[in-house]
Amino acid sequence: MYLKRMELLGFKSFPTKTKIMFEPGISCIVGPNGSGKSNVADALRWVLGEQSTKMLRGGKLEDVIFSGSKNRRPLGMAEVRLILDNSDHTLPIDFAEVEVTRRNFRGGVSEYAINNRSCRLKDILDLFVDTGIGADGLSLINQGRINELITVRPEERRALVEEAA
Amino acid sequence: MYLKRMELLGFKSFPTKTKIMFEPGISCIVGPNGSGKSNVADALRWVLGEQSTKMLRGGKLEDVIFSGSKNRRPLGMAEVRLILDNSDHTLPIDFAEVEVTRRNFRGGVSEYAINNRSCRLKDILDLFVDTGIGADGLSLINQGRINELITVRPEERRALVEEAA
Amino acid sequence: MSSRFRKAFAQLSEEFNNSFRRLFGGGEASLVLCEPERILETGVEILVHPPGKKIANYNLLSGGEKSMIGIALLFAMLAVRPTPFCMMDEVDAALDEANIQRFTAYLQEQAGKSQFVMITHRQSTMEAASALWGVTMEEEGVSKIVSVKLNQND
Amino acid sequence: MSSRFRKAFAQLSEEFNNSFRRLFGGGEASLVLCEPERILETGVEILVHPPGKKIANYNLLSGGEKSMIGIALLFAMLAVRPTPFCMMDEVDAALDEANIQRFTAYLQEQAGKSQFVMITHRQSTMEAASALWGVTMEEEGVSKIVSVKLNQND
Numbered sequence A, B: 001m002y003l004k005r006m007e008l009l010g011f012k013s014f015p016t017k018t019k020i021m022f023e024p025g026i027s028c029i030v031g032p033n034g035s036g037k038s039n040v041a042d043a044l045r046w047v048l049g050e051q052s053t054k055m056l057r058g059g060k061l062e063d064v065i066f067s068g069s070k071n072r073r074p075l076g077m078a079e080v081r082l083i084l085d086n087s088d089h090t091l092p093i094d095f096a097e098v099e100v101t102r103r104n105f106r107g108g109v110s111e112y113a114i115n116n117r118s119c120r121l122k123d124i125l126d127l128f129v130d131t132g133i134g135a136d137g138l139s140l141i142n143q144g145r146i147n148e149l150i151t152v153r154p155e156e157r158r159a160l161v162e163e164a165a
Numbered sequence C, D: 001m002s003s004r005f006r007k008a009f010a011q012l013s014e015e016f017n018n019s020f021r022r023l024f025g026g027g028e029a030s031l032v033l034c035e036p037e038r039i040l041e042t043g044v045e046i047l048v049h050p051p052g053k054k055i056a057n058y059n060l061l062s063g064g065e066k067s068m069i070g071i072a073l074l075f076a077m078l079a080v081r082p083t084p085f086c087m088m089d090e091v092d093a094a095l096d097e098a099n100i101q102r103f104t105a106y107l108q109e110q111a112g113k114s115q116f117v118m119i120t121h122r123q124s125t126m127e128a129a130s131a132l133w134g135v136t137m138e139e140e141g142v143s144k145i146v147s148v149k150l151n152q153n154d
């Protein structure tokens, strides 16, 4: 399994439909300060079901929706689609390509879908449960957090071992 | 007033007498990870009277004393001397050059001196009180702390304004 | 007491806006009293608008933007209450090349008023210095200070 | 439950030592159970000895050393429980050039097992990648993705 592409619409600093193509191996995302690199990481974390606004650097869940710029009005919805190659059937679902979608309207709740069929958050979490992917695993290291792996309290580090079990 | 030089002996990773000559203007301290650059900043913070072990990245006050290496035994004392040019009489003391010393024996308490005459911590703090220099001011920004100036709570940021008053 | 606090607050807020506009090439910034009627206890909030951006709260700003705001606040303090020297330990770690250039240009202007000692890994910051010192551990676990010529590589 | 935990703990500690020695060029590291008799609740401590150093507690280690230990723990997790992809946001910010080289060499070896997406400002990390994407804000406040050729400067 690997990431093929991600499509953002109205998510943080991406008001218009934006596609990011991923490649196997090592790829880098570069760009000036404040240009939107960590927002791409936040989009990945969000579509995988992240519920903590703090991990998304916001105060309210709506802070992920494009809040306007000098020349654009705020939007009413944020949507992220993640397309994964599943030809090796890592994910327990009978498709060679899996698309996970999360959508949030201002003032509403999050809607989720797998291959364009609406589902619950729990279905998304169940999909990834044995892969180590997901908001809590180490598959996503936020900016400034690499040193926290060793500065957290011992009880918190226990979770790593449980994840590995 | 400006920093002329600092002499370290037995402080953290400096077991032998080491002199650092400062220059007016901008100077840089460079070197590999773990080589001892932040220890130089800790030495400056310590000689100015810092009492918090956390700000010195240690657990106990003795953690500033050289604790040994592959080929050297631990030492029993740490000492830092700070030599300042005071020809403009910024410091309320009648010397063109001022030397501040702090010394700590393992298991003992800190000893302080100004121009080689032993004094109390309070005398050191009084010396610098109107200059903005000192463990609490902005004259020393620890590694990783620049973002904290804006992420601290509003009550803590008030201290900055009080410092400026 | 409270009139000194108000005066310092107004000055710091003004200087914060100046240094912010310098470092961000525009926009605006200010300090705000959380509870103006309780001047002796009130907290101080910051309000920032990077040029061209409308953001709900400053936690949404990027790592590099937060460092630049912290640096702006530091320069504002130095303008209101200059200190003879200032040592900064890797304040440039999160900055991109363009922001390092803006930061070091500002630093060079202030170098007449204060002495700056910068601990850094970034080449562009080293190039802004007039003197360079290296710390090495030729002997494991033992630090040594050496003088470094600028044209050497990191 | 507890036997699975013990087995995973032993594996993770072993792999942590391997990746630590790789990244630091020697020394040793391990995980330690704080209260081995209470296996269902005990915390997990780390024990590290960089080559040639005797340190009392790991808080005394440097910023770059802490990042390298965090990276070692991450690689240990990937060895015990591989995940298909891993995105890292500026984990190299505190590293010097030599450590970036060690980190990227290790990364390139693991690239067969997992897909890595690295957000970075460091040129040496960019050079280790096979594909490079740029994020820009040509229009203020609006992010755009562009494809970047490696030989362009940051």
Ligand SMILES: Nc1ncnc2c1ncn2[C@@H]1O[C@H](COP(=O)(O)OP(=O)(O)OP(=O)(O)O)[C@@H](O)[C@H]1O
Residues within 6 Å of the ligand: A011, A012, A013, A014, A031, A032, A033, A034, A035, A036, A037, A038, A039, A040, A063, A064, A065, A066, A067, A068, A143, C050, C053, C054, C055, C060, C061, C062, C063, C064, C065, C094, D135, D141
């Ligand atoms: N809901 C939102 N609506 C519009 N813009 C937003 C929203 N949330 C965040 N932003 C914008 O995103 C920017 C931060 O982007 P991000 O954190 O991704 O930067 P970055 O490329 O990671 O930068 P750095 O290199 O400094 O870490 C902020 O300046 C802010 O303007």
Ligand SMILES: Nc1ncnc2c1ncn2[C@@H]1O[C@H](COP(=O)(O)OP(=O)(O)OP(=O)(O)O)[C@@H](O)[C@H]1O
Residues within 6 Å of the ligand: B011, B012, B013, B014, B031, B032, B033, B034, B035, B036, B037, B038, B039, B040, B063, B064, B065, B066, B067, B068, B143, C135, C141, D050, D053, D054, D055, D060, D061, D062, D063, D064, D065, D094
């Ligand atoms: N009391 C002590 N005795 C001996 N060595 C010590 C002591 N305290 C700290 N050290 C050593 O100092 C090293 C850390 O140095 P320091 O934090 O100054 O590195 P640095 O040059 O700032 O590195 P970086 O670029 O990663 O921030 C540790 O590896 C440790 O071995």
Ligand SMILES: [Mg+2]
Residues within 6 Å of the ligand: A037, A038, A143, C062, C063, C064, D089
């Ligand atoms: Mg970022």
Ligand SMILES: [Mg+2]
Residues within 6 Å of the ligand: B037, B038, B039, B143, C089, D062, D063, D064
């Ligand atoms: Mg350091």
